[in-house]
Amino acid sequence: MRAALTRYRVIAWIVGVVLILLVVIGMPLKYGFDNPILVETVGQAHGFLYMLYLVAAFDLSRRVDWPLKRMVLVMLAGTVPFVSFWAERRVSALYLAEQRVREQQTPEPVAG
Numbered sequence: 001m002r003a004a005l006t007r008y009r010v011i012a013w014i015v016g017v018v019l020i021l022l023v024v025i026g027m028p029l030k031y032g033f034d035n036p037i038l039v040e041t042v043g044q045a046h047g048f049l050y051m052l053y054l055v056a057a058f059d060l061s062r063r064v065d066w067p068l069k070r071m072v073l074v075m076l077a078g079t080v081p082f083v084s085f086w087a088e089r090r091v092s093a094l095y096l097a098e099q100r101v102r103e104q105q106t107p108e109p110v111a112g
Helices: 002-033 037-063 068-079 083-105
Strands: none
Touching: 002 037, 002 068, 002 083, 037 068, 037 083, 068 083
16 A cells, blocks of 8 residues: 555656646746747646546555545645645645554454
8 A cells, every 4th residue: 555655646746746837837828928838748748647646546545445525635636736735745644644543453463
């Protein structure tokens, strides 16, 4: 399950950075300076990367058995600039807290 968290964290950061490039640089260039090249290239890259983000978020949420609402909210975090960074930190904290609880509930093997 740790690998699923790592995959999610990496793609969340990549999607977040690409979305910021698209919104903060690409959109002003397109609408303010009539230069759509960055939006055309980075927009397609973000679309593809967002699909990978969805797969990683779904994979992680199924492995840790999160409720549907949490899974959907985490998936939507990749559509709002800067929110994917916050969501990544929140998901990591929740995952680690749940992992600690699971470890405490697991009985220790009896030495014999």
